[in-house]
Amino acid sequence: MRQKSYEEERYYEEDNDEIDLVDLIFMLIRRWKVIVLMMIPTIILGFIFAITRPSVYEANTTLIVSSGMAGIGLNNSDISLNQKLVVTYSEIAKSRDILTRVISKYDLPETPEILGKKISIGIVKDTELIKLAYSCNDPKLAEAVTNELANEFIKKVGQVMKVRNVNVVEKAIEPLQPLPKKRGRTLLASIIFGGMLGIGVAALIEFLHKKLRKSADIEKILGVQILGMIPEIDFDEKVGEQDE
Incomplete structure (x- = not known):
């Protein structure tokens, strides 16, 4: 039941x-x-x-980070140290000091926070390379700002770390095609x-x-x-x- x-x-x-x-x-x-x-x-x-969405152009530059130690060959510990420096330097690249100087030089209508959102920094896996990119509506401005960010970044690293171990591998060039909409x-x-x-x-x-x-x-x-x-x-x- x-x-x-x-x-x-x-x-x-x-x-x-x-x-x-x-x-x-x-x-x-x-x-x-x-x-x-x-x-x-x-x-x-x-x-x-x-x-009606405006076209956005992105320019990018490639930087290389080394530990600053002279030598012909690098062992695993040297490579590991360089990769850790890449992570640290990626944070320095978006510091307020660098962004403020770039805004002042090109008279950009953005705050450091907004400019920081337009900058992308990527680490190439298993390498000592940093990809730095900036996007805006003007392709010429995108090229100039990207290269200036790289220069200011290298100066900042020299001031903070007291070494010049960051070099430009490939400068940014003017993008010919906008990003896909x-x-x-x-x-x-x-x-x-x-x-x-x-x-x-x-x-x-x-x-x-x-x-x-x-x-x-x-x-x-x-x-x-x-x-x-x-x-x-x-x-x-x-x-x-x-x-x-």
């Missing part, structure tokens, strides 16, 4: 899950206009942003965001809408099972038919 009760309860729970899924589907069907109306302006804004990704993101926003608004409307749509809603409120339903009758139509 207990097993039967458990099975009935389990069936009832699974049936409720199925009903809830069906309710969600019908909610999306009922509120499709709301979802579409929320998606349209979001997609339009995403499209406008994608086509990734317009397709922007449009896809706007479609997804618009759909999620529309579904959220539709769900909020459904939550605030207290109209009972089916007998199951009444059963949940009253806690009893409905025995039958009375069909809707149009009395005016019935009276008209009798008079004829």
Whole structure:
């Protein structure tokens, strides 16, 4: 008897899950206009942003870090020390002092924090090389600022570490092509965001809408099972038919 009760309860729970899924589907069907109306302006804004996004150019330079020890051959400990210096120097390259001097020289309309976000510093794996890159809307300015950052970085290392063990391997040159704008990704993101926003608004409307749509809603409120339903009758139509 207990097993039967458990099975009935389990069936009832699974049936409720199925009903809830069906309710969600019908909610999306009922509120499709709301979802579409929320998606349209979001997609339009995403499209406008994608086509009006300015071109960004990136220039990069390559630096090499050595431990400063003279010698023809390097052992594993020397290479390990140089790689640790690379990590340390990567942090120095974004110091406020360096960024402030570069901003002052080229009269950049940015704060050191904003300029720091436009600079990327990467370590070439298993090497003593540092890749320093800067991106902006002007390719000539990108080249000049990148090379100046490298020069200021080398000076700063000499002041802090008292050694000149950083050298330029490859200077930055003026970039000819801008970075990819990734317009397709922007449009896809706007479609997804618009759909999620529309579904959220539709769900909020459904939550605030207290109209009972089916007998199951009444059963949940009253806690009893409905025995039958009375069909809707149009009395005016019935009276008209009798008079004829």
